[in-house]
Amino acid sequence: MKRKKVVVQHLIEKTAKHARRKEGGNMAGKDEFGTTKYVVYAEFEANGVVERPDVVGAIFGQTEGLLGDDLDLRELQKTGRIGRIKVDVHTKAGKTYGTITVPSSLDRVETAILAAALETIDRVGPAEARIRVIRIEDVRATKRKYIVERAKEILEGMMQQEIPESQELTDEVKKAVRAKELIEFGPEKLPAGPHVPFSDSIIVVEGRADVLNLLKHGIKNAIAVEGTSIPETIIKLSKERIVTAFTDGDRGGELILKELLQVADVDYVARAPQGKEVEELTKKEIVKSLRSKVPAEQVINEIFYKGKDFYEVMREKNREREEKEARPLIQPQPAQPVKMAPREEPKPQPKPEPKREERIVKPIQRAPSGELNRFSDFIEKVKSNGSAILLGENGDVVAEVPVRDLLSTLGEKEGINAVIFNGIITQRLIDIVSEKGVKYLVGARKANVVRRPIDLKILTFAE
Structure with a gap:
């Protein structure tokens, strides 16, 4: 019995040496995952201290002849149908634990048989051992998942970098030309249009983007304040030029407008439509806003002394204009004063006119003293x-x-x-x-x- 144990131990060591030679020679340089279809993951536990070559030797030695010549591990490695067997080991309290990874290019059934054969190993080196297969991973499924995710990323990149339309090319060229037209004016290097240095009238806007938008639509005499503090250059220009303040239709635009009216000599005030910014206006909106500009004196009186905002001033101005336009249509009606007089009294339209006339005429009728x-x-x-x-x-x-x-x-x-x-x-x-x-x-x-x-x-x- 003792001689039999020695022979078995000798065979185990010989098998381990053979496995080490195979690992270092035959499989050197092989890409075990190149044609891999499945990967077998297993874990083992040995009641003693063993090393990695002992585990590999046990796998080759105890499965030899077990599954026939077609599924012999050595033959399968020679033909490349089984990849390099990876073993990770660590010891704790006199026992050895680890994992085994076996790449396989066999079909599903043969891989499952080979995985089951691993669990028949009951000894590693001189120690008793137990191997249990955790899972078999389908490498192709993992690759397919990766392919799908990567394809999505590539497609998104292609959609973002698709060839621009002719209009986009035209806009890009115009944008580059406008950026070259933009100049820096004054010691503060304020963004400005090319006509600002010599134009009799200028338009004061809030930022660089506003100047670029006005340049886009052919308005080249705009200059930006670039912040809430009004630069000295703007204050000096306002004393020499006809200045139109053109601000955004939001709270920030209102604050900048109030500061401009206090520190600079502004002649006219124009504002973007309520809730919009100058940089996002279309050409039609820009022209409409500039045509609707109001004298600065009127805005100062209404904002600082009556507590109104610019849009209230504009609404009153529009109402007065509409009333003036409607007045000639109302005046010809009393062709028969005797018959029409009683009917005119209940009408709502003539009522506001006496108040308006009283407001305008009353100061005029005051005798100078x-x-x-x-x-x-x-x-x-x-x-x-x-x-x-x-x-x-x-x-x-x-x-x-x-x-x-x-x-x-x-x-x-x-x-x-x-x-x-x-x-x-x-x-x-x-x-x-x-x-x-x-x-x-x-x-x-x-x-x-x-x-x-x-x-x-x-x-x-x-x-």
């Missing part, structure tokens, strides 16, 4: 035709121009003693007429006046 007497004729004239009259030292008329041209005319004329117009007297107008040496400034009322020159008399006839 004190120093206003000397200008009474001119005051009545500007009330009737809405013009501005410039008088010389001798009281002669130097110029009579529309109110919108008052500032430009003041810059051209010399020797002006008095200015009479039916409008709002602002701080900017006071500063300009003071520099020109004007002695009398006569207007309907004052707004936002914080300082008054000593040698300038300011008279109002509607307050």
